[in-house]
Every structure is written in structure tokens, then in C-alpha cells.
Amino acid sequence: MAEIENAIEVRDVTKSFKVYLDKGAQLKERLLFRKRCRYEERKVLRGISFSVKKGEAIGLIGHNGCGKSTTLKLLTRIMYPDSGTIKMNGRISSLIELGAGFHPDMSGRENIYTNAAIFGLTKKEIDARLDSIVEFSELAEFIDNPVRTYSSGMYMRLAFSVAINVDADILLIDEILAVGDANFQSKCFNKLREIKAQGTTIVIVSHSLGQIEQICDRSIWIHEGLIKAEGTPKEIDLEYLDYMSRKMQDKNKKSDDGGAEDEEAAAQSGKRWGSGEARIKRVRTLSADGSEQNTFRTGEDIKLVLDYNVNKPVHDAVFGFGVFDMNGVQCYGTNTRIDKVSDFDLSKSGTAEILLKDVKLLAGEYMIDVAIERGEGIPVDYYRQAYKIQMLSAYGDAGIARIEHTWNLQR
Template structure:
């Protein structure tokens, strides 16, 4: 892996089995074999790109193009069928709202669980706890079960944990679309601060304006391959033309 790159994605592919009517019990499997038909769906065909240290990159494309799957492959939640992904350093991710949270535990307890998943020790979490709670603006509710939280409160807590991990790479999938305008602005300001410290950021978003605000480069994924990459303004102009005509 080249020293100047933090992320290297080389010719990855990924397919899924999409069942038309999948049975889950032994009875269903034995009695209704004909109903367990499926089709192989190739979501990612051949994607390659590299990201430098401290660079912010946006992944764009219409629904089903493979951008969120690509991000999940970067987090190693799943693995590619072929190709290679190399990432240097600690990775922090915001993929699905409340992922890793236990609904019956308090916000405080979930901070410890979520941060531990990212690799922090108990001592490291203790040192960051006050900063996480303060950024989330959930002081009044931090000891309530997270099942009582709104979607915006979930996002505040998840984002506050992720940005306090001191990661080398931060991966974000659409989560910044949740929450009020003031907190979104606060999140973007913090992302800019994180980027200025040399953290590498990859964002999946349908909001082209968000990507243009934070990212140095955009990668347009179309039907499982990289259609175009370059400055956000240039790539987005071509992407908008394509979307207008399709």
C-alpha cells in the first residue's frame, strides 16, 4: 500500500442473493422448497479508488447504485466477493441511525458500549464522556433509555460518540440528513475541524450541497462501477445532467 494513501480500493465486487419468498422455519424449508427461489444481484461490479490522508471524499449516485454497500465494505461489516480494500489506522463510522445502541439501556451506558465497539478502552471513554454528552446536547436525557429518544436525539448521540473516537478515518452514510438545522451546522463545523487535523473522511449523501461544502473530491457510482470522479462541482454538473435525462 502506498504511503500517501490511507484508503485503497482495488477492483472490488459484491453480489447478494435476493429471495422472492424465503422461509425461516424448518417447516417452511421442508414443505415449501419451491418458494425459496432467489436471484443473484450484482450490486458492485468493479470499483476502484484511492483516498489521501486528510482528504474528504463524497460518494454519490442514485438509489441502488452501490455507494452505501461500498461504504459498508470499507467498515468491514461485510466483505467483497473479489478485490482488495486496504485502510490505515482506526476507523469510526456512522452508517445506520442507532446502530450498536441497546434500546433499553441509557444514553450514558450506550456511549460506553458504542465507544468500546470503536476500540476505546474504559479509561479512554471516561476521559471523553463529558465531551460526548456536551456535544450531543442531551444532558437532561442522558440517563433515560434510548428507546425514548427521537431520531434526532439518536443521531446526536451517535455522532457525538463517533467524532470523539480520535479516528484516522471517518465514514458517514446519510446520517447528517437527520436533526435540526442548528445541529447540522454544528456537525459540519466539527467535521471541518476534524478534517483540518488530518482525519480522512468518506461521506455518502444525496445532498450535493453538503458534499460540496466539505469534500475535496466526488466519486459518482453508476450501476456498480465508478462513472466519474473529480472536483465536486465538475462531477455534480455531469451527474445532474444524467439525472435530468433519466
Template sequence: MDNIISIKNVSKMFRIYSDRPETMKEKIVKKKKRNYKEFYALRNVSFDVKKGSTVGFIGQNGCGKSTMLKIINRTMFPNEGEVTIKGKVSSLIELGAGFHPELTGRENIYTNATIFGLNKEEVEKRLPQIIEFSELGEFIDNPVRTYSSGMYARLAFSVAIHVDAEILLVDEILGVGDMNFQAKCAAKIYDLKMSGVTIILVTHDMATIDKLCDYAIWFDHGSIVTQGESRKVERNYLEFMAETRFANEINKDAYENKEDDEKNESLLAEEQIKHLGVHHGTGELVFTSIKLLNKDGEDKRTFCTGEKMTLVATYKCRDGYDKLFPNIGFEISKLGEAHIYGTNTAREGFKKIPLKQQGVIEIEIEKLQLLSGEYAIGIAVDSIDEKTSYDHYFDIAHFKMYSEIPDIGIYRMPHKFKIDNQEVSLDLGNKNKL
């Protein structure tokens, strides 16, 4: 398939000038010294977009996604590199650019469609469809200054998608209008995709990437981290974001705990571990740290369906620990929702488990059968009759799950498909996307 867009070694630099005015003396002393900083929004970026494909740009705010989109839209030009575009471009980047507040909705359709390259006859042919899609009805002949922000965006969106472009650029605008109109916009984008329009979209919504995109490009600090099949790139990006958030939480907790220790070194163990979350219990045993280890023994907060996970919790007991015969349990829930699974040692027949003054409890899950999503895990040590809690966390750690298979639900049940007594094997390389 031919490339409709080719980006070769593109860089875009902005000059950020100091806002502070200079005195005459400073100007004389500095002479030719520059009073600005160079900021590279894009640096040496290269990729190709095949005709008829749908490509998603992902990354954190300020990583260069929208700048790249504007360069493809020719509203911005690179300092270095080569941009080749073979086809008519329509953009949903800055909705309503070119609208005049004193003109009516109908008059703005003519002016805005002209910006997209349509002549008067072409606009008149599409006018009924544009008005119908915008759902403005009787308000179409009112000045747009009287429109609400939602009406304004709906009109602009409707114009942009009716210009029969070969390339459609979309920048975080699939949330225009009310819920019904948003669904209508998403359906229209999907129809354009099915009709062979090449689509490039910028979004933070991974569900949109998953449903619409064949290919994804991950930007970070103006460069491409990775690019390829959308589900794989999406997973790598979400893993990175989850691990970054986890690292930030650990650093924050360490800082807060250090401050607490400096203020009062005699704090009880129960008070020293507030960073583990909300918990309750008698305090005869308290958890002091928690880790979620992957198959390589690394403390992680991201796992794949079918991967091994080990919860490692350190604990500390008060005097009299030798008289405790604990009941150790854990529970997993979808974040903010109902429990998925829970059990404890008493229910599995272990009645007398010895404890130490300080020790480690490990709970090993050989194969996590959870599907993609965010989950919470809890841990508890109760009395053997389950009437008394020594320490109980319903939500001691959060973790994310990713699946190479686009199943639906929260749990992957082991199963097989057979057709005419012939077992159908799973082919991840050629799976159908939902």
C-alpha cells in the first residue's frame, strides 16, 4: 500500500523569549546576546502513514503530538526535515477557525468550507447534509455569537467532515456536544475509516486508540519512543505511565515518612504505615511494607494476563505473638467496584501458622487470569475464627492488567474452541480486533 504521508527527520524549534523588559544598560552590555531559549517541540521525527490507515498519536501533554498534526495540516512549518503529503487534508484541530461571530451559521458554512477548498456549487450540494448533521435546525440562520459552545463546535465539526478529504486530522475533539452527538461523531469517524479515508488522531483516550487505530506512534519530549501495531504501543505506553505514577507515589511516601520520623521518632507502627492505605485492626500484628513482584522478582504495578504475581508483605508483631495463630487472606477487586476473588488460609484448611516478631508473608498467584483494567488487592490477618482483625487492608495496592487478546469482561476463563472435532489454536499475530 502506498504512503500518503511521509515525514523525514522533521524538527520544530520555538524561541521562548524572556517576558522581563531589559533596561538600556542591559541591552548595551549584552549587545548581541540572545534573550531567548530554544525549545524543540519535535526533534528528528520520521514515520510514514499508509493510505487508508488510521494512526493514533499518543503521549503525555507537551510531547509534540499536536505540533506534528499542525505540520501535517500545513498551519505550521518545520525548521528541518521533509514533509510529503499526497492528498486533500481536512482537520478537526481547532474547530471553528475562520468563523465570524457576526455571520449566521449558514453564512459561516460557506466561508469555512471555502477554507477547506470547496467552491460555491460544492458547498450548496452538501449544505443540507451539513445542517442536518449539526442538528442546529432553526438556529442555523442566527449569528454564531448567539451560539453556545456546544452548538459552535457541532457546526464546525459538521463542516469539517463533509469536505470529502482524503486525509482527516483529529485532535481531541470527539467529546463535542452532548452524549448523543458524541456517539454520532464517533460513528461518523468510523464510517470515514471504513470508506478508506486516512485518519490521524491525537487522543489520551486509549479506548479510542484501541477501537479505531491500526497503527500508533508514541511521542515523548519531541521524539518518537516507539511505533507499530496500536495494541502493542498502547500497552507499552500505559505500562510506562503506571510505573511512572508508582515511582512518584513511592518518592512522595518516602518524603512524607521521613518528615514524620523527624517530627516524632516514637510513632507507633500503625501510624508509621499510613502510606499503605486505609486499614483497621487491633494492632497485635501490623503490615509495614508491600510489594507486588512479577515473574522476574521486580516490584511492579503492571502485569499481563496469565503472568505470575507474588504479593510480598512484611509484618511486625507486638509481644505475645507466639500465642497468635493467624488466618491470612487476600482479596482482589476491580478498582472502585465489587470483589472478584478472595480466600484465606483457614478456608483452605491451614489452622495453626506460626509467626515471628517480624517476618514476611508471601502470596503467590501463578497465573493472573484477569483482563485489561485497573485492580486493587487487599490483605488481612485475622483470628482463626475470623471474628477479630489484627490488620486488614481492603486496598493495599493498585495494579494494571493488560491482555494481548481483546476479550471482554474482567476474567479470562480457560477454554478451547473445536470445529468438527478439530481444535482451533490461538493465533495472537493474526487476531481480529474488536
């Protein structure tokens, strides 16, 4: 055939689940408590159509409960659609639940046979692959020990090695690339690329947009059971991130309204201390366009705004801030003294603005401490964990903050 065949064709697929409010599985319960068998029907997929060409890699993205994992389960045929059709051409292997059927008392080698058999391999086929599976898992020394003696990392490595060596035509992956240490992960990635180069069709469901961008040719964004957008991962991921940050803000605003933290409570919990001549009244962050928000993309400008009250004039005031990750590791911190900005004469209430340029913090949540001090560091109002911001990034780089770099490779 001249035209490239489709490896996967999904047409108008819908799927709903019965959510039992109180299910009686026994005859007695069914007869006696008919009313208890009430259930709600929850539509998870409302008509999804897409096709994947042979050798193409696509990523399914979307927030929790949008139906992307259900889509994947339908593709693996663990579940069947209520309506619509799914056509798959070729042998399917899934990296959905790794190590299905592993028996803890059996050796690694025996488990390779059992596990591979579940993927539909015959003994001969497994024999032929055994060496490459063991080699890939890096478990040659332990392969005859019972699996229960393995660490969880070793377990996952073995499971992944089996699944990836099935030589499937279609590979379905759900959030598994968090296997093992960084070293093994990169090995998995390389193997995936290799497999893709050999013409295997790949479907990935992941929260890590970075992973999807690295491997996939196309992203499909599923939202509330429908396909919201479809295109190159770069475009779709940005659209998706924008949507997510807007949504998160709405949510945060809502929770802020109800929960303005009581100063007293903050003081008692040890989050706030100082002599009290001036008090920080409110902390907020603005984006470059001046709108108030607390989710930012890596590399954006953030404006940190402090409103303060002055009870008693402070003539040698110093403003400071610090950024901490959720483990309490300080990512950055400075104050006007360190920055050699002349001391402030605080005599009446006002607002201080700090423009943070080009913030390279990577995806995650960060806490901001703010403080007013006097002289050589006497706290007037030190407010720990005054504000929380969220950073989003579609890029897969790791660490706390991005270090700008260029690659200069001699070939």
C-alpha cells in the first residue's frame, strides 16, 4: 500500500461508568435493598475520534479525570467502549501496569517467563529475548534470586525491561517513565526513541509535558471527555499550561477569599515575629501585565507587592524577601541592605514593589518569606511563608532553577 496505514483508529468512542452509591453484590442485598442499587452514570468519554499513523508517537494530556487514562485502557482492551469503534493494527504491548503477574517467590528469570507470557509471547520468543531483557535490566547477578529480595527499583527495572522487549507494533505507556534512578530513566528514554525509530507506534499518557515533547510528534488534549485541541506538542502544551494556570488562579482566588490568615495565628505558629513598629498587611504577586496571579511560567517576570502599615516610624528600615521550595530549601533571598539600596524612612503606610526579572524557577510550588527589618537586622516584621506561588513549565529540565546554557558540541 502506498499510503501509510493507520495503526490506531478511534471513532466516536463514548464510555461511561456506573458509580454505585451503595452496591449490594450479594443476592440477599440485591433483593432486600433494591433501592440501594442506585447508581450514577458518569460519562467519562463523550465521543472521541482520532487516528494514529504507523510509527507515529502521540501524547495524551489533560488534567486528572479528563478521560485520558480511560482512553488508554480502551486502547489496551482492558475495557470496551459503550459506543463507537476502536481499530488497532498489530501486536500491542502496554507499559500501564508494570510487573503484572510477578510472583514474589519466583526468581527473576521465572518471572520474566510468566510476565512475558502475559504479553502473548511463546516460550521460543521469550528464549530469544531473555538475554536482552536481562541485559537491559542490569540485573544479571540477581536474576536467579527470588523477586521478593529485589528493591522496588530493581523490580521496576525488571518489569520495564520485559515490557519494552516485547517488540510490539503499538506501545501504550501510562506515566511510567518515573522508573528507577535518573540513569535508568535516560536509558528508558533512549530505548523508547530507538523503538520509535524502528517504526513502533507509541501512545503516551503523562503529566510530564516535557517527556511528551521529547518523544511525541503530536499531542492530543482531552478535556472533560472530549478532544479540546490537537497539534504539535509545543503548541498544545502551551495552550494547556495557559488553561491550567488560569484555572488554578480561579481556584486560589476562591480559597483566598475565605481564608485571609489571621495575624495572631501566624504569630503563634511561629511564622511571624518582630518588634511590630510596622506590619506587612498584604502580599501579592502580579504578572508582567499587572494582573494579580500566583501561577507563573518559568522565565516570566514576577512583581512582588507588599502593602504595609506603620504604627511607629522606622527610620532605618530594610526590606527583604526569600524564596523557598516546599522542602524548605532556600532558592534565593536578599534584602535592600545586601543590594545596597539606601535605608527607607518608614513614616506612613504604603506599598513596596519588587520586580523579579526572568524568574527561572522550575515547575513546582514555592513559598515566599517577606520581612521588614531595621538597622543591622533587628526584625520589625518577619513573615515566614507569607505567600505561595506556583511555577509551571513544559520543559523537562530538572532541579530548582534553570541555568541558561548553550551546547557547543564538536562532531
